Amino acid sequence: MPISKLSIVIPAYNEGKTIHEILDKVKAVQLINNITKEVILVNDYSTDDTEEAILRYKDANPELNIQYYKHEKNKGKGAALHTGIEKATGDFTVIQDADLEYDPEEFNILLKPIVNGFADVVYGSRFMGGNPHRILFFWHSIGNKFLTFLSNMFTNLNLTDMETCYKMFNTKTLQSLNLKEQRFGFEPEVTAKIARIPKIRIYEVGISYYGRTFEEGKHIGWKDGFRAIYSILKYNLFQ
Known part of the structure; x- marks a missing residue:
């Protein structure tokens, strides 16, 4: 489909x-x-000082179309994504973490199957392709692959990286989903709900990954893994 604007x-x-x-x-x-x-x-x-840093950047870079919103209490990553998705006006929407683990230069890798008319949704996989991947935690990677495997069992998809941040969606399709997860259950929930849409075309492309350690600010822990398992079961078996 023709695409003129991407919401990030x-x-x-x-x-x-x-x-x-x-x-x-x-x-x-x-x-x-x-x-x-x-x-x-x-x-x-x-x-x-996140707010001050964003507003300074917005004022100094008016050519970058920045829309800024804030929550009046901490609600979680999923809730922040819900707010952003609701406000998106682009033809397609991509998720970008604020840390430096994913490279925005690779938006074009995700866009290619879309602009060529093949895809409605594109996932960027950290576990395929020949791009750079920082070597970090063995059990973290095993956990990611287990969650992807469990999700695939129910959705009948053959994704290699369900938990990836880089997901690009047709905006109207994404906004039509009734997303509920406030924190780190967003990934399995959106995957379960997008997989149920008839004739949806889901593609996966290899991306780079510049992971952070916990000392460098990584926030995800074992509790989030259990929430992901719960979300996979909830949104595939009971919704």
């Missing part, structure tokens, strides 16, 4: 020190086919 939804929580770096990367990207960018930043009640 960025949830942010205590990313004041580095938010300008990811915005610089988003700003620098030249999207294929002269597709324009809309950046939707959702501050999930950060306790540092």
Whole structure:
């Protein structure tokens, strides 16, 4: 389908020190086919100077179409994504974390199957392709692959990375889903619900991954893994 604008939804929580770096990367990207960018930043009640950093950047870079929203209390990543998705006006929407683990330069890799008329949804996999991947935690990667395997069992998809941040959706389709997960259950919930849409065309492409350690600010822990298992079962068996 023709695509003229991409909405980039960025949830942010205590990313004041580095938010300008990811915005610089988003700003620098030249999207294929002269597709324009809309950046939707959702501050999930950060306790540092995230808001000030975003507003400074927005004022200094008016050419980057930044839409800024904030929560009046901390609700979780999923809730921030819900807010961003609701406000999106682009033909397609992509999720971008505020940290530096994913490279916005690779938006074009996700866009290619869409602009070529093959895909309605594209997942960016950290476990396929020849792009750089930082070597980090063995059990974390095993956990990701287990969650993907469990999700695939119910959705009958053959994804390699259900938990990836990089997911690109037709915006109207995404907005039609009744998404409920407030925190890290977003990934299995959206996957379960998108997989049930008749004749939906889901593609997967290899992307880079520049993972962070917990000391560098990674937020996901074992509790989030259990919530993901719960969400896989809930949204595939009982919804």
